[in-house]
Amino acid sequence: MTPSTSQKVVLITGASSGIGAATAELLAERGHHVVLGARRTERLEELTENIRAAGGSAEYHPLDVTDAEQVRVFVDAAHSGHGRVDVLVNNAGVMPLSKLEALRLDEWNRMIDVNVRGVLHGIAAALPVMQAQRHGQFVNVASIGAHQVSPTAAVYCATKYAVWAVSEGLRQEVGGDIRVTTVCPGVTESELAESISDPMGREEMRTYRSVAIPASSVGAAIAFAIDQPAEVDVSEIIVRPTAGHA
Numbered sequence: 393m394t395p396s397t398s399q400k401v402v403l404i405t406g407a408s409s410g411i412g413a414a415t416a417e418l419l420a421e422r423g424h425h426v427v428l429g430a431r432r433t434e435r436l437e438e439l440t441e442n443i444r445a446a447g448g449s450a451e452y453h454p455l456d457v458t459d460a461e462q463v464r465v466f467v468d469a470a471h472s473g474h475g476r477v478d479v480l481v482n483n484a485g486v487m488p489l490s491k492l493e494a495l496r497l498d499e500w501n502r503m504i505d506v507n508v509r510g511v512l513h514g515i516a517a518a519l520p521v522m523q524a525q526r527h528g529q530f531v532n533v534a535s536i537g538a539h540q541v542s543p544t545a546a547v548y549c550a551t552k553y554a555v556w557a558v559s560e561g562l563r564q565e566v567g568g569d570i571r572v573t574t575v576c577p578g579v580t581e582s583e584l585a586e587s588i589s590d591p592m593g594r595e596e597m598r599t600y601r602s603v604a605i606p607a608s609s610v611g612a613a614i615a616f617a618i619d620q621p622a623e624v625d626v627s628e629i630i631v632r633p634t635a636g637h638a
Contacts, residue, residue, distance in 0.1 A: 399449065400618065401474045403427045403467065405457050405514060406484030408435035411533060411580065415481060415611035420448030422615060427470045429455030430484070457484045457510030460517075467517040477521045479618055482514040482555075483533045489544040500547045507551035511558060519562075522570050527622065529571040531614055532559045536578040536632055552576075556628075563627060571625040573617040578632020579604040603633045 402419050406412040408430035416426045420443045428436050428450060436452035443450040451473075455466045471477050486506045488499040511532055522528025537549035538556040556574055563572035581604045610631055617626040 400424045400478035401427065401470060401476055402479040402481065402618065403429065403470055403477060403518070404481040404483055405429050405455060405463075405466075405510065407439070407452070408432040411577065411607045411610045411614075412481070412483045413439055414607035415483070415614050416450065417443060417446075417448075418608065418611040418615050419618070420450055421446070422619070424618075425449040425474065426451075427466075428452040429457075429466050431456050455484075457482075457513055458505040460509075460513045463510075463513040464517040467514075467521060471521050476525055477518055477528060479529045479531060480514050480518045481531045481533065481614060482511045483531075484510050485533065485535075487548050489548060491544050492546055503547055503551050507548075508554045508558075511555050515558070515562060519566075519570075523566075526569045528569070529573065529618065530559070530562065531573045531575060531617060533610075533614075534559070534574050534576045536576050536630065538574075538576055539630070560627075563625070571617075571622075573614075573626050574628045575610065575613055575617070576628065576630045577605075577610045577613075578630070580610055581606050603635045605631070605633050 402424050404412050404416050404426060407416050407428035412430065416428055416439060420426050426443065428440060430436055431454065433452065433454045440450045440452045453466050453469055456462050467477060484506055486503055488502065490496045490499065515530065518528065532555050534555040535552040537545055538552040541549045559572055559574040566572065613629045613631045617629060620626055
């Protein structure tokens, strides 16, 4: 389906579950065309069908954000199909928490690859398109971990601080044509905790998740930033449970 001029073409990475899926459903409900990317294409297919059945506009493409070429193809497909890329939501992330002394180098590298390089790959693919069309918006999903560090989360927080820093640098560099928003969720209902293999990390997250907000609350924050007038740049949103500490 070709979006109307009143719709925004919104690309979302990590869209197969959690914040990505909730954001896709909300933005489609508000009339935007969502282009969904993730590795689990069977989930993307189901989500796309559900959005269309509800009257929304959506499509999906397989995507591994650690592969720069796949991200470029993802962005180029949306641009070729619709003539523009209005928003890229860099949402894909992993969170295999553990203490540094556990020396889980593979998990550290995975977080760096997905959480940091994945965002950079998105910027590298979409920034030239947005600069050429002289408009666009990046919404980079960081974490409350970009602002506070807890035991077992040192590397995860480092990656999310990197997302915050890259976003702030990008905002200062792009000038008035392109908006940059960093969204920092606190404890949110998602599947991220399922990637925690370390017993201490799982217990730490179980304690944290005693109070959590639904993914749709983060999606609403993202939608708020996207729906602002072009001259308004919502630079950062922190959204977290009213109760609790994170």
